[in-house]
Amino acid sequence: MKNYQTPRGTQDVLPEESYRWQQVETAMRQLCRLYGYDEIRTPIFEDTDVFKRENDSSDMVNKEMYTFSMGEGDSLTLRPEGTAGVIRSFVQHKMYGRSELPVKLWYKGEMFRHERPQKGRYRQFNQFGIENIGLKSPLIDAEVIALGYQLVKNFGLSQIKVLINTLGDAASRSAYRAVLKEHFKDAVEELCPDCKRRYQQNPLRLLDCKVDRDHWSMQHVPSLQDSLTEASKTYFKEVLAALDALKIPYEVDEKLVRGLDYYTDTVFEVVSTHPESGSQSAVFAGGRYDGLVEYFGGPEMSGVGFALGMERLILLAEAEGIILDKKPDCDVYVMALGEVGEVPLELATRCRKAGWITECNLVPRSLKAQFKSVDRRKAKAVVIAGENEIQNHQITIKHILTQRQVTVDLTQLEETLAAMLKEEGE
RNA sequence: GCGGUCGUGGUGAAGUUGGUUAACACUCUGGAUUGUGGCUCCAGCAUUCGCGAGUUCGAGUCUCGUCGAUCGCCCCA
Secondary structure, three states: OOOOOOOOOOOOOOHHHHHHHHHHHHHHHHHHHHHOOEEOOOOOEEEHHHHOOOOOOOHHHHHOOOEEOOOOOOOEEEOOOOHHHHHHHHHHOOHHHOOOOOEEEEEEEEEEOOOOOEOOEOOEEEEEEEEEEOOOOHHHHHHHHHHHHHHHHHOOOOOEEEEEEEOOOHHHHHHHHHHHHHHHOOOHHHOOHHHHHHHHHOHHHHHHOOOOOOOHHHHOOOOHHHHOOHHHHHHHHHHHHHHHHOOOOEEEOOOOOOOOOOOEEEEEEEEEOOHHHOOOOEEEEEEEEOOHHHHOOOOOOOEEEEEEEHHHHHHHHHHOOOOOOOOOOOOEEEEEEOOOOOHHHHHHHHHHHOOOOEEEOOOOOOHHHHHHHHHHOOOOEEEEEEHHHHHOOEEEEEEOOOOOEEEEEHHHHHHHHHHHHHHHOO
16 A cells, blocks of 8 residues: 655645644734735746856756756746746836836745755745845845844744845955955865866855865955945945844854855845754845846846745744644534534524634534533533423523523524623633 | 664554564543533554565564655755
8 A cells, every 4th residue: 555645845734733824924914014015926836047047056046946847848947936936027017117116025935945855944845035126225125134033023033143244246246256266266176076166157155165164275265345345335334234223133244145146235144043943044034136137137126035934933933932823712612412403503603603713513422522522622602502492492501611501592692602702801 | 965863553652682462641432321521430442563575483673675754964944
């Protein structure tokens, strides 16, 4: 007998877990509403070119994409991240000309990356993200970080820190690139294969190498900071000043180089310092991208955004012992006793119309068994539709906490329950 | 993609140097005189030890493969 199970790196969100997912989603929606972000939903797969851009050297794009073709010639890819699709859509629908700038968008959905699964790292996972497109300002960068930070804080996470760095603008980047190439020119041959590739494609990422970390050439690497243009330096200072003003604590980490190649100037990462977060500690991360809109055929426009790993957020919340939403207790439990036909169902329907969370016993069971259900569902009140009562057009209503029980006319269901449920709050 | 650890019922888990009926706890289902629960008591719940093959008279216990989880690396949300 074959064992059917979820494919590697994927998981089912089980009914009891769905409540905490909805909690996260609700929190995101509310925050986006406060900040004036609108939701955008893009396809789960796109033309491969949308993700695989020229000169991109990231593993994500080169080795981890689920790419397929349905025999029509076009290569398609399950989205490994959200930004590319959003920018593609932004350009395709000419959003830059339809509304005031910046255009503020949020999205959430499943992303796919063919990596070796680990705790907090899955092949199908969910990201929530925002993109602020059209204007460039240090204040916008700060606001974007503030939104993410507030989300994580609202959720109750305490053991986190914000890492931030600047990659510089285009001019700074190319200057630094030249400096790095010069610095490593005599060492390339001794470095790992990845580094050889990085040297050619994107020298910046050499700094990220863990393999050659102790190589002599890695010891006194010229700093990016020295290659920054005055404009970029000032820009970064202003971002930090804005964060100070917002009282968001941060750490400047000059080693921080984001994985995606399209970032310019500000990059940031919010990581967990909780021991259980393991090696997958980034909760959300993002940065500014100057050339992306133009790359997709739009006008020269800058944008900034971040993506947050929803599985990780939930994982960390659990690790920190934060109480997450669960199935709500029910208000009313309708019992059936004897030959009462559809009466209990009718009563339950009336309760639901009145707005109470109502459970109803629909199959013959002993009173005892039904009371067990009442306890399990933590019902506040019980409606007993028994043969004796129904014959007299009556029902018995019992308040669980006070044990008070009354038998009333069928028509008095709502008012009696309303009174009982209300008095509990006192 | 690389290296390590692990995989017994709904859950947490015992399972000796391989030897007939796979502990224990919780949950769950039913019951303790047929209309009132949360306590207690009783009973039931794995033809089987992720899956497949091999070694053996005999394997949950050994070997190999495979699938999955997990930890570290890589990468990243």
